[in-house]
Amino acid sequence: MIRLSKLAIFLVIAMGAFFSSCSTEDPHIVCGREWNPALQLVADTTSEFELINPMIVQFRYGTGFDFPTIKIAFYEGTAANKGKEIWKYETKVNEKVSVYTLQGHSKRGGLMTAAEMTRHHAPGQIVIEATTGDRLLAVKEITLIKNKQ
Template sequence: MNSTNNKTLVMGLALAAGMLITGCSTEDPHIVCGREWNAAHQVVADTGAEFAMNDQLFVQFRYGKNFDFPKLVTTVYRGTLSNRGEKIWDREVAVTEKMGAYTLVGRAHRGGYMDARELARVHEPGPVVFEFSANGKVLAAKEINLTHNRLQKDQ
């Protein structure tokens, strides 16, 4: 083999190794917020960071791999990521190593799923932060903006 073929072979092997490493990597922990939830696949469709108070709201924490901690803490704050205000509520739940995502899905008292106002437990529009942590370390946080109610189509 000549040196050009050797270089090509080495570059090809390096490219293949890089693709293999990239294919095995996991995504960083993140939060997805949406108006739609597919219960069969346990997936929330990411529809943005602005929701009307009366929009259905689903919040999903995706870890990128199986959970390697026994408890997950969800905390909701009033304010922004850079300027968190008062804590509205928090909840600790047990999780298992078989899980890689956790979804906040609330049932409304009137039937159906909770809207943004009910899930966040707020009464006025404005920014809200959802934060997920484990073992005292924040894993992911996301700010969403709640706006005034939308008119319903059937009204």
């Protein structure tokens, strides 16, 4: 009886460890128009932006960064057919942080527009990559479209 209860406890602990390891989110890039300052998170609202839409880019790693630097780069094209690099930003990070956000203020006030953030002022496909050293961490494809107004 004691042996059976020890086995049951062991199984519960093993299952708990297994499921808790599955709850860690995979590294990914989130793009959106809405910023929640209280949570310091952007809502992944869409992958399609009008050129005048506000745009925030956020890289989420799931656990503390286990690398010293992160580079976020913007390219023309798609992930399968990546074109020339438009621009990149590289910065130091540490293990106390698991999220990195790119946002800025527009020249007209408010958040940067999609055209300003991507530095691409015509409709088209854009690829955003997060890397560290030679390791690719995450990729996000977005589409810039003409303003509907």
